[in-house]
Amino acid sequence: MYQSRRPDIPENIRREIEVEAGHECSITTCSEHTYLEIHHINHDREDNRKENLILLCDKHHKMAHAQVIDRKSLRSYKEILNINLSKNGYIRGQEGDRVYRFLNIVNNVLSYDDEGKTSWAGSETGYWFEQEIYLKLSNFCQNIQVYNLELRSYDLSARNRQDRIVDLLQKILITRDEGNYVYNGGYCATFVPTNTPGASKYDNEIKLQKENVSQKLLEIQKLVLELWDYVERRPV
Structure with a gap:
């Protein structure tokens, strides 16, 4: 054209x-x-x-x-x-503060102490699932009423994104709880495929598990960036 x-x-x-x-x-x-x-x-x-x-x-x-x-x-x-x-300027002032607190909690849930420095869940989390993240994720989902009462925005444009992030966090937790992970101490649990090591299906299981978690993390990252834009537009 x-x-x-x-x-x-x-x-x-x-x-x-x-x-x-x-x-x-x-x-x-x-x-x-x-x-x-x-x-x-x-x-x-x-x-x-x-x-x-x-x-x-x-x-x-x-x-x-x-x-x-x-x-x-x-x-x-x-x-x-x-x-x-x-x-809606006044709404963004109040709700922006609520969303700001929510984003800080999400950031904390998806981070862990990596030998004295802060690291975040990433592309390998589906295979090596960081134990600190798992514990914080479990605590967040077990206390979901805190989100509903204190962090969930009344502004629909922000709330829809928050709800989707919470849904994705819950799905990641289910993946960890129901997946074949083995934790023997240390900083992470390891995903153990059902197929025999060395077989193509063994490697494919690992690949699919990593993609399952990383795709959810990437969507969370996108939504978080959109919510930071929302927060930055709060009236000063």
Whole structure:
């Protein structure tokens, strides 16, 4: 459709547009936050002014290009975003503090003491599951009422991400509890495949177990970054 490469949207502008929309599609009632694209309202790809850019999901982006959603409507959605940001400033002040405490707890749960320095759960956690993380994860999930009463935001845009993080943490704990892990002391438990060592199925079991945990950790990382954006927008 386009004959020339479009200029890149400056990173600081891109970030402002994503934060403005709360990392969700800007169309009212659409809460899609996985597949998002920045759309030029006036269809001029070189016009990267903030007022000409709006964050849309893949479906609504296609509708905007087909002019099923026209420019006037897009500008109205943009105005609604700005009105809501102003109206909800007081909410972000209170709820940002709540989310800040939540993020610090998540950071603590997924970290462990590595010979005097702090390390975090990572790509190898599915195979070598750090015992300190397991104990903190167990404690967090056993005391989930603390999250529900003290940390869970009343702001839907933050709460949905918090709930997903908690769900992923619980699934990681289930993986550890129900997986064939052996703990003989030391800093970690080791995953033991059911197949014979040396066989391809043995290595594949380890690979799948590592991927199972690391994919959840990567999603948590993405959601945490989005919530830090939320926290940074608290009124000072």
